[in-house]
Amino acid sequence: MPPISSPRRLRRSGKARVRPPQVPDDPKASLPLSRARDAVRAIVTGAGSSFYWALRLLPRDRREAMYAVYAFCRTVDDIADGDAGVDRKLEALAEWRDEIRRLYAGAPRHVVARALVEPIRRFTLHESDFLALIDGLTMDASGRMCAPLLLDLELYCRRGAGAVGMLSASIFGVRRPEGRSLALSLGQALQFVNFLRDFAEDADQGRLYVPRELLAKAGIDTRDPHAFLRHPNLPVVAEAMAVMAEERFRAARRVLKAVPRGPAQPAWIMLETYRYLLDRLRRRGFAPTDVNRPVRIGRRRLLGIAIAAVLRH
Numbered sequence: 001m002p003p004i005s006s007p008r009r010l011r012r013s014g015k016a017r018v019r020p021p022q023v024p025d026d027p028k029a030s031l032p033l034s035r036a037r038d039a040v041r042a043i044v045t046g047a048g049s050s051f052y053w054a055l056r057l058l059p060r061d062r063r064e065a066m067y068a069v070y071a072f073c074r075t076v077d078d079i080a081d082g083d084a085g086v087d088r089k090l091e092a093l094a095e096w097r098d099e100i101r102r103l104y105a106g107a108p109r110h111v112v113a114r115a116l117v118e119p120i121r122r123f124t125l126h127e128s129d130f131l132a133l134i135d136g137l138t139m140d141a142s143g144r145m146c147a148p149l150l151l152d153l154e155l156y157c158r159r160g161a162g163a164v165g166m167l168s169a170s171i172f173g174v175r176r177p178e179g180r181s182l183a184l185s186l187g188q189a190l191q192f193v194n195f196l197r198d199f200a201e202d203a204d205q206g207r208l209y210v211p212r213e214l215l216a217k218a219g220i221d222t223r224d225p226h227a228f229l230r231h232p233n234l235p236v237v238a239e240a241m242a243v244m245a246e247e248r249f250r251a252a253r254r255v256l257k258a259v260p261r262g263p264a265q266p267a268w269i270m271l272e273t274y275r276y277l278l279d280r281l282r283r284r285g286f287a288p289t290d291v292n293r294p295v296r297i298g299r300r301r302l303l304g305i306a307i308a309a310v311l312r313h
Contacts, residue, residue, distance in 0.1 A: 036115035040071035065119035065171045071112045080137040089141035093134050100130045123170045129163040136160035147223040150211035161187030173263035182255045189248035193274045196281050199291045214240050230288050238286035265310055272309040
């Protein structure tokens with residue numbers, strides 16, 4: 001409940017170089033917890049994410065846990081979006097699979113993995129969710145995400161936003177059945193908004209997060225991302241995806257209304273923030289001349305949305 005987007009994911013500006021897990025000289029060395037917390041806090045505050053304000057409202061133990069999850073997502077996301085070749089990206093993601101297994105075996109090496117030890121214990125975070133996120137990013141790194149079939153795009157969303165949403169729901173205190181429904185519906189909604197926002201940026205990465213079926217329905221016979229951005233029927237496809245996002249927002253609202261107010265607040269903030277972003281994107285428009293114009297939400301507006309969501313819900 002991307003969003004937190006990662007997974008599409010935890011969007012940020014700029015590209016990062018692929019870095020393998022930072023392993024201490026002594027693999028059995030225990031990194032001080034204070035160092036691990038400082039490291040993930042620096043990642044979160046330096047990212048400028050719209051999720052920062054939602055996380056700030058959490059109690060300290062839940063906030064620190066979300067910071068650690070965010071830092072993990074950001075770290076592996078940087079691999080998939082970095083400048084390295086496909087083979088190096090896949091190798092680095094495989095190294096992170098091994099690191100997650102070491103983490104659950106009680107021997108983490110990476111400072112971010114070390115920061116996850118206490119959240120995993122306290123909030124019963126599942127290993128399968130961390131591995132699912134890496135699987136989703138592997139789809140990115142391998143070049144599969146260029147006008148995929150709708151089923152493949154939904155699988156990507158489940159592995160990405162769905163997995164992050166499950167981790168987040170556990171930390172927020174949402175029970176597992178409701179947490180799963182919320183993670184899938186809200187996670188997909190947030191990712192679809194990210195897809196709409198990042199058409200131009202994704203094209204530069206050779207990616208097109210648009211269901212192949214929508215392209216065919218709109219009479220677009222290319223899967224080339226830049227050719228898609230020049231096509232006059234781009235707004236037709238974008239509006240269809242906006243409608244899909246709206247449907248998922250409505251499903252998420254239904255789940256959230258059944259969740260106790262406290263655990264639901266961060267999810268409400270994320271929902272309202274991304275619903276506002278979707279409105280802004282629609283007002284800007286999706287004509288080929290519009291998609292390169294960025295739509296941003298200032299910090300003051302983000303804080304206002306967060307406060308309003310807390311008061312309203």
